[in-house]
Amino acid sequence: MHSDVVVVGAGVIGAACAHALSVAGVRVTVLDRGAPASATTASGEGNVLVSDKAPGPELDLAMASRLRWPSLIASLREDLGAGAEIEWEAKGGLVVATTEAAAQPLLDFAAAQRAVGVEACAVPAERARDFEPHLTPSVTAAVHYPQDAQLQPVLAACALLAAVRKRGGTVRSGVAVSGVDTDAAGRVRAVRTSDGEVACGAVINACGPWSGAFSTAAGAPIAILPRRGIVLVTAALPATIRHKVYDADYVGAVASGDADLQTSSVVESTPAGPVLIGSSRQRVGFTDHLEVAVLRELARKAVALFPILAEVPVMRAYGGFRPYAPDHLPVIGPDPRVPGLWHATGHEGAGIGLAAATGRLMAELLTGAQPHLDPAPFRVDRPALMEAA
Amino acid sequence: MTRRVVVVGAGPAGVSAALAAADAGAQVTLVDSAPTVGGQFHRQPAGAGPDKVPGGSRLVEHPRVRLLTDTVVWTVEPLHSGHLVHVRTGQADGPGRHGEALTADALVLATGAYDRALPFPGWDLPGVVTAGAAQALAKGQGIAIGDRVLVAGTGPFLLPVAQSLVGVGAQVVEVLEANGGIRGWTPSALVAGRGKLAELAGYARLLATHRVPYRTRRTVIAAHGEDRVTSVTTAALDREWRVKPGTERRLPVDAVCVGFGFTPQLELAVSARCELVDGFVEVTPTQETSVPGVFAAGELTGIGGADLAAAEGTIAGACAAGQAIPEAALRKARRGRTFAAGLANAYPVRPGWRTWPADDTLVCRCEEVTLGALRTAARERDALGVRSLKLTSRVGLGLCQGRVCGRNAAELAAGYTGGHYDPSDTARRPIAAPLRLGELAEDPEKENT
Amino acid sequence: MNVTVDGEPQPARAGQTVAALLLAAARVSWRDTRAGGRPRGLFCGIGVCFDCLVVVNGIPDVRACQRVVADGDEIRTQHGAELPEARS
Numbered sequence: 001m002h003s004d005v006v007v008v009g010a011g012v013i014g015a016a017c018a019h020a021l022s023v024a025g026v027r028v029t030v031l032d033r034g035a036p037a038s039a040t041t042a043s044g045e046g047n048v049l050v051s052d053k054a055p056g057p058e059l060d061l062a063m064a065s066r067l068r069w070p071s072l073i074a075s076l077r078e079d080l081g082a083g084a085e086i087e088w089e090a091k092g093g094l095v096v097a098t099t100e101a102a103a104q105p106l107l108d109f110a111a112a113q114r115a116v117g118v119e120a121c122a123v124p125a126e127r128a129r130d131f132e133p134h135l136t137p138s139v140t141a142a143v144h145y146p147q148d149a150q151l152q153p154v155l156a157a158c159a160l161l162a163a164v165r166k167r168g169g170t171v172r173s174g175v176a177v178s179g180v181d182t183d184a185a186g187r188v189r190a191v192r193t194s195d196g197e198v199a200c201g202a203v204i205n206a207c208g209p210w211s212g213a214f215s216t217a218a219g220a221p222i223a224i225l226p227r228r229g230i231v232l233v234t235a236a237l238p239a240t241i242r243h244k245v246y247d248a249d250y251v252g253a254v255a256s257g258d259a260d261l262q263t264s265s266v267v268e269s270t271p272a273g274p275v276l277i278g279s280s281r282q283r284v285g286f287t288d289h290l291e292v293a294v295l296r297e298l299a300r301k302a303v304a305l306f307p308i309l310a311e312v313p314v315m316r317a318y319g320g321f322r323p324y325a326p327d328h329l330p331v332i333g334p335d336p337r338v339p340g341l342w343h344a345t346g347h348e349g350a351g352i353g354l355a356a357a358t359g360r361l362m363a364e365l366l367t368g369a370q371p372h373l374d375p376a377p378f379r380v381d382r383p384a385l386m387e388a389a
Numbered sequence: 390m391t392r393r394v395v396v397v398g399a400g401p402a403g404v405s406a407a408l409a410a411a412d413a414g415a416q417v418t419l420v421d422s423a424p425t426v427g428g429q430f431h432r433q434p435a436g437a438g439p440d441k442v443p444g445g446s447r448l449v450e451h452p453r454v455r456l457l458t459d460t461v462v463w464t465v466e467p468l469h470s471g472h473l474v475h476v477r478t479g480q481a482d483g484p485g486r487h488g489e490a491l492t493a494d495a496l497v498l499a500t501g502a503y504d505r506a507l508p509f510p511g512w513d514l515p516g517v518v519t520a521g522a523a524q525a526l527a528k529g530q531g532i533a534i535g536d537r538v539l540v541a542g543t544g545p546f547l548l549p550v551a552q553s554l555v556g557v558g559a560q561v562v563e564v565l566e567a568n569g570g571i572r573g574w575t576p577s578a579l580v581a582g583r584g585k586l587a588e589l590a591g592y593a594r595l596l597a598t599h600r601v602p603y604r605t606r607r608t609v610i611a612a613h614g615e616d617r618v619t620s621v622t623t624a625a626l627d628r629e630w631r632v633k634p635g636t637e638r639r640l641p642v643d644a645v646c647v648g649f650g651f652t653p654q655l656e657l658a659v660s661a662r663c664e665l666v667d668g669f670v671e672v673t674p675t676q677e678t679s680v681p682g683v684f685a686a687g688e689l690t691g692i693g694g695a696d697l698a699a700a701e702g703t704i705a706g707a708c709a710a711g712q713a714i715p716e717a718a719l720r721k722a723r724r725g726r727t728f729a730a731g732l733a734n735a736y737p738v739r740p741g742w743r744t745w746p747a748d749d750t751l752v753c754r755c756e757e758v759t760l761g762a763l764r765t766a767a768r769e770r771d772a773l774g775v776r777s778l779k780l781t782s783r784v785g786l787g788l789c790q791g792r793v794c795g796r797n798a799a800e801l802a803a804g805y806t807g808g809h810y811d812p813s814d815t816a817r818r819p820i821a822a823p824l825r826l827g828e829l830a831e832d833p834e835k836e837n838t
Numbered sequence: 839m840n841v842t843v844d845g846e847p848q849p850a851r852a853g854q855t856v857a858a859l860l861l862a863a864a865r866v867s868w869r870d871t872r873a874g875g876r877p878r879g880l881f882c883g884i885g886v887c888f889d890c891l892v893v894v895n896g897i898p899d900v901r902a903c904q905r906v907v908a909d910g911d912e913i914r915t916q917h918g919a920e921l922p923e924a925r926s
Contacts, residue, residue, distance in 0.1 A: 035774025035808060042776045083769050154780035158770040173773045174809065234826065235788055235899050236872060236919040272756075272783060273872065273919050277826075290660070290819045292466050292475055292490075299829035310827030311484050311922035313899050315788050317819045422885060424853070424906060429884060435853025435906075481885070481904035484897065503886045515867040515879040522883025522903070530858035534880070616877045617866045654886075754881070754889060757873040788888035788899065793881075823899075 004029060005366065006191050006200040008177045008214060010036035012044075012153055013351050014206030015160035016359030017344050022167040023075070024363045029169065029198060030161065031191070033176035037157035040208040040351065043320020044153045045231055045266065045278050047244070048353035051093045051145035054109065055116045057377030058329060062350065063117065064373050065357035066147055072356050079163040086155040087271045093148030094123070094131050096139045097248040098304065103141035106248040110143040119146050132245055134308045141248075148244050150268065153352045160359075179217040180341065188340030202366060204342045209286075209321040211331075211345035220337040222385045224346050226286055226321035229279040232298050233316040234309065236273025244268045247301060267302050267309075275309065277302040279349065288319055324348040327384035332361055335380045342366065343380055391416045394709045395474045395493035397462050397657060400428020401695040402687025402702035403499035404444045409706030409715070410497070411453040417706075418455045418491055419448070420462055420476060422822070428501055429521060430695040432528045443699070461822040465496065465661050471682055472496050472661065477824055484825040488833035495682045495709035498658050498670070499702060502651035502688035504542075505738070508797060509745040511612030511621075512647070513754050520550040520648030533559035535644025539621055541565035541609040542648035544736040545585070548592035550646060551601060561601045562642055567626055567649070568736050570605040578731020581724050585694070610637070610745050612645055621645055630741030649738050652796060653689045655816035665813045668796075675714055676705035684709050692733065697725030743801055752801065753794040755787020763798060764805055773808030775799060775815055788823065791815045839909040850907045857883070857890055857902035859913070868892050868902065872918030891916050896923030 005021055007014045010032035018028045030036075050066055053059040069088070076084035095110075097103045103125075110120040121144045128142040129135050161171045176194040180203055183189045190197045207214040209226035246266040269275050280294045295317055303310045325331055325346040335341040344362050347354050357373070364371045380386075394410040396403045399421035407419040419426075427433050427442040439445030439456075448454055460478040467473075471494045479486030504519035506512065516535060520542060523534045538559045540551050543566060551561045571589075579586065596603060610632055611622040625636035653669055664671045664679035669691050676684045686705040687698035700721035707715050746752065748761035766772045766782035775795075778784060784798045785791030791798070795815025803810050841850040843863060850859050857880050860868050867877035869891050881889040883903050890902040895912055898920040907913075 035777050036771045037780075038774045038776040042780055152780070154777055155770070158772065158777065158781055161771050162769060171771060173771070232826075232829075235823065237921055238919050240921060272786070274786075289467055290464065292464060292473070295820075295829060296832060299826050303827055303830050308921060308924070310830070311825050311897055313482065313788070313823040314820060314826050314829055315790060315823045316786075319819075422904070435851075435855075435858075480906065480908070482900050503882060503884055506882075513876060513878070515877050518880050519882045519887075522880055525883045525903070526858065526861070526880070530855060532858050532861055534861070754878075754887065757871055757876070788891070789886065793887045 004200045005202045005204060006031060006198055007204045007206055008191065009206035009208060010157070010161060010171060010173065011039060011041040011206065011208050011351070012037065012157040012160070012355045013208065013344050013347060013358055014204070015157040015164070016355035017204050017206055017362045018164045018169060019160040020359035020363035021366065022164045022169045024367050026363070026367065027168060028164060029200070030164065030171045031175045031177055031193060031198070032173050035173045036161055036171065037154045040320050040322060041153045041157050043229070043231070043318050044349070044352050045268070045276050046150045046153045046352055047350065048149040048151060049093065049244070049350065050118050050147045051095055051120070055112055059113070059116065059118070060373055061330065061354055061357050065354050066149065068356035068360060069149070069151070076159050076163055079166050080159060083162055084159050086159055087152035088149065089151070089271065090149045092243050093145040094128070094243040094245045095143045095145065095248055096128060096135070096245065096305070097141040098136065098138055100140055102248045106141050106143060132242060134240055134306050135245070136305055136307060150244060151352065156352070177214065180219070180338070182338065186339060188338060202340045202342060204344055204362065206344045208345060208351070209323040211323055211343065215343065218338060218341050220335045220341055222331060222343060222380065223326055224323045224331070225283070227324050227348065228282045228284050228288065228319060228321055229349060230290070230294055230298065230317055230319040231276055231278035232295060232302070232314050233318070234275040234277070235313040235315050237269065237275055237312060239269055240308070241267055241269040241275060241306065245305060247305060267305055275312070281349070286321060290317060290319065322348045322351070325385055327382065330354060330358065330378050331380055331385060332358055332378040333365060333375055333380050392494045392710055393492055394495045394497060394706070395420065395491050396497040396499060396706070397474070398428065398499035398501055398687070399423070399426040399458070400499060400501050400687060400698065401430055401443070402698035402705070403428065403497070404442065404448060405699040405702030406497040406499055406686055406706035406709070407454055408444050408448060408451065409703045410710040411451050413707050413710035413712045415710035416453050418457060420457045420460045420474070422459070422461045422481070424458050426456070426458070429525065432525055434531060435529055462657060463820055463822045463824050465657050467661070468492070470494070477828055482823065483828055486828060488828060488831055490833055495684065496661070497684045497686060497705045497709050498689055499685070499687045500654035500657060500689055502653045502692060503792070504648040505650050505652045505796065506647050506793060507649050507738070507742045507745065508750050508752050508760070509610050509612070510747050510750050511614070511618065513751050514612050514614050514618045515616065516614070516618035516643060517612050517645045517647065520547060520646045523646040524550045524553050527553035527557045531557060533557040534646065535559060535642065537562050537642045538644045538646060539563055539565070539609060539623070539640065539642045540646045541567070541623070543567045543738065544648065544650055544732070545589055546648060548589060548596070550648070552592050552595055555595065555599050555601070561596070561599070562640060563623070564596065564601060564603045565607045565609065565623060566603065566605045567608040567630060568605065573735035575731050575734060578728055578735065581728035582731065585728065609645055609647065618642065618645055626741065628739070630739035631744050650736060651688060651692045652792070655689065655813065656818040656821040658685060658689060659813060659816045660819055660821065668812050674719070675708035676701055677708065691726070691729055693725050693729030697722060697729055700725055743804055752798055753784040753787065755789050756783040758782050758784045760801070763801060767802040767805045767808070772802070773806055775810050778802050778810065785815060790818045839907065841907055841909070841911045841913065843913045844915055854907050855903055856892055856894065856900070856905045856907055856913055859907055860902060869916040870918060893920060898922060
């Protein structure tokens with residue numbers, strides 16, 4: 001039988017791993033230097049997207065995760081009752097091109113996705129406003145993705161952690177982990193924390209953008225870098241935007257490694273009323289000064305998509321850091337250099353959506369069960385991760 | 390090159406800072422959201438000229454002062470050296486205001502403070518307002534908030550509010566001071582505040598003339614009514630501000646004014662990364678914050694009233710313009726701080742207020758989050774920090790962005806979970822004033838050329 | 839000045855805030871909240887609390903305590919969260 005697992009990081013990825021392990025009967029302890037779900041998870045939009053991913057391993061993970069979320073929510077509801085409310089909305093996505101040049105690439109992208117099982121329905125440009133009545137009339141192409149969904153990330157992470165506690169696990173905030181202790185054979189036997197040692201048979205690095213630093217402290221560095229994203233929040237509105245609506249440029253921005261600012265307007269209503277507009281992507285290290293140029297660009301694109309938003313108040317902007325690997329694939333699996341050290345990180349801006357399948361895959365790998373999808377593309381000993389570190 | 394100094398806030402601190410900086414040779418821009426200078430303390434009747442405000446006439450005539458009224462600062466952006474102050478000028482709250490980005494070699498923040506309101510059953514009924522609201526309405530618009538008005542809270546500010554209400558024809562039924570009043574003053578505060586004492590004695594005489602009872606260790610614990618307040622329950626408090634059972638009394642009123650001290654307007658200071666100590670901006674003797682080139686004066690650095698604010702403004706303005714500390718202002722500021730410390734000591738907010746709200750009392754007025762919902766989020770959702778508390782309960786996520794409820798929610802949650810709720814986290818508002826999305830989308834640089 | 843409140847003409851003075859105008863017209867509330875439908879009017883009076891929101895000339899979310907009335911203003915009650923009115 002496995003001894004205890006320590007999960008470092010109480011964001012949505014750590015919470016999903018801890019939850020899946022708890023369900024599998026493993027006793028887990030989740031440690032976070034701050035409060036649960038208060039860093040990267042608190043600065044996301046709650047995207048559960050298949051629409052933005054090209055065919056490949058990340059799309060496979062996204063499809064598995066999209067399939068997994070509803071049953072995960074059902075399980076949370078059984079454990080927690082009303083406490084499982086996470087504002088899940090299977091609202092679908094609408095991706096629009098607003099220039100002639102962007103139209104064909106969008107349709108081609110959708111065709112390639114359809115070939116691997118994504119529901120992607122081309123919508124005639126003149127019918128796009130049947131989907132979104134407030135949309136700009138200058139649409140050149142549109143694709144409807146019924147599988148795209150949304151949830152509220154902090155509620156989701158907190159519900160997963162509450163279920164972990166209910167199943168006998170431990171969640172401790174304000175406990176910083178500074179490294180791991182190994183036995184004579186080099187295997188992890190404990191983590192060192194600001195509150196003493198915590199013995200364990202395995203440790204999962206779910207530190208998000210700070211995973212690189214933790215992996216180094218644990219003696220097995222991997223290259224995980226921060227990428228900054230900023231989201232604008234409007235005042236509460238009546239239900240105005242029905243889908244997750246975004247500009248086709250987004251497709252290019254996600255897969256890119258350029259340090260320069262990239263923005264695309266992903267615009268969506270939330271059940272609480274405000275409209276979220278995001279997101280920008282910048283490689284600026286951990287610099288978190290707000291830049292007006294970035295906010296302006298987000299606003300400009302949102303107003304271009306939905307002209308009615310021009311007279312709506314913006315009340316908040318929030319930013320955060322997303323963890324990415326140089327090859328833009330998540331990292332899920334054991335570290336061959338330090339037995340007992342595992343990583344679950346590198347999900348970039350998609351961690352909320354990918355959390356459900358990531359947690360499940362991690363639990364399968366840790367307990368020796370048959371994995372529900374091929375873990376090889378996410379393995380830790382990829383050259384891109386080891387060499388750059 | 391001439392130093393460019395931007396002063397935010399045209400109350401006593403900001404006006405003094407602008408004059409001192411301009412006198413020292415700097416080119417000054419003074420920004421305020423109101424149509425005229427004066428701030429809350431020297432608020433003038435609508436349409437009055439600036440000459441009624443101390444320093445006002447000199448300000449408008451000063452060749453090196455540009456006065457930008459009706460102007461909100463919505464964010465401050467750091468530059469390689471100095472700051473860029475992003476403003477919109479025009480009718481509140483837009484759209485169609487004019488945008489501008491002001492370059493500041495030095496920035497003086499004099500954004501002041503606003504009344505702290507504590508939640509109690511019925512505090513969201515129309516007719517329940519802050520003491521500052523009643524004051525602004527009386528002084529600025531010549532209107533009484535009601536005919537029969539209760540004034541309750543803590544601190545000497547309640548007295549001038551009652552006076553203003555009487556001045557516009559309201560009947561003030563009672564003034565309730567939750568602390569012990571003048572009996573709580575330390576001897577050093579009494580000495581430092583001699584001038585203030587005479588002023589307070591004046592208010593007391595006026596209230597006596599109008600037969601307004603002033604009671605200590607008593608407050609309002611509930612407001613009643615259907616769609617507006619029609620009566621209140623008041624009660625005696627013990628030293629921790631818990632209600633003394635059996636002392637409740639019902640009073641018919643049509644308005645209630647509450648003020649439990651003041652909360653500094655911290656968002657610009659927080660955005661600029663100024664260090665805080667005990668919820669106020671930390672400053673050096675030159676009024677410079679922990680961020681070089683950013684100065685703070687007035688209530689941002691501690692609640693101390695108009696005289697202290699003006700002295701601090703003079704120091705901040707002179708030093709922002711590159712001059713040495715003006716000695717006379719420094720002496721005044723020192724004396725003012727002794728008095729301010731005495732005030733803070735005599736009029737604290739005691740933790741017993743947390744027993745006033747009921748489970749269905751709103752803590753957050755914007756998002757309509759009740760005390761019960763806040764407690765559930767904190768305890769059952771593991772909301773152990775400000776960010777997770779906000780996102781699990783929605784407390785502080787409305788248009789006021791936690792200005793009214795942030796501190797109250799943080800203190801309540803800390804009592805439930807023992808988590809760490811940094812009050813400065815509730816003041817993190819990178820967009821300091823809402824603007825319309827179309828205004829944000831405009832590039833003032835391009836428009837103005 | 840000619841100003842209307844919920845369609846009714848209302849006398850207004852230069853420099854008057856929308857909140858003062860409404861209070862002078864014996865209105866104590868002019869918004870209802872979006873979840874509970876609770877009536878709201880003036881609260882902080884100095885632009886901090888955003889409780890006194892009102893619709894002016896088709897634009898919602900205007901603070902009545904900060905907005906100064908202008909000739910021809912059409913002021914109306916705000917019901918919960920509203921979208922700006924489409925203008926021709």
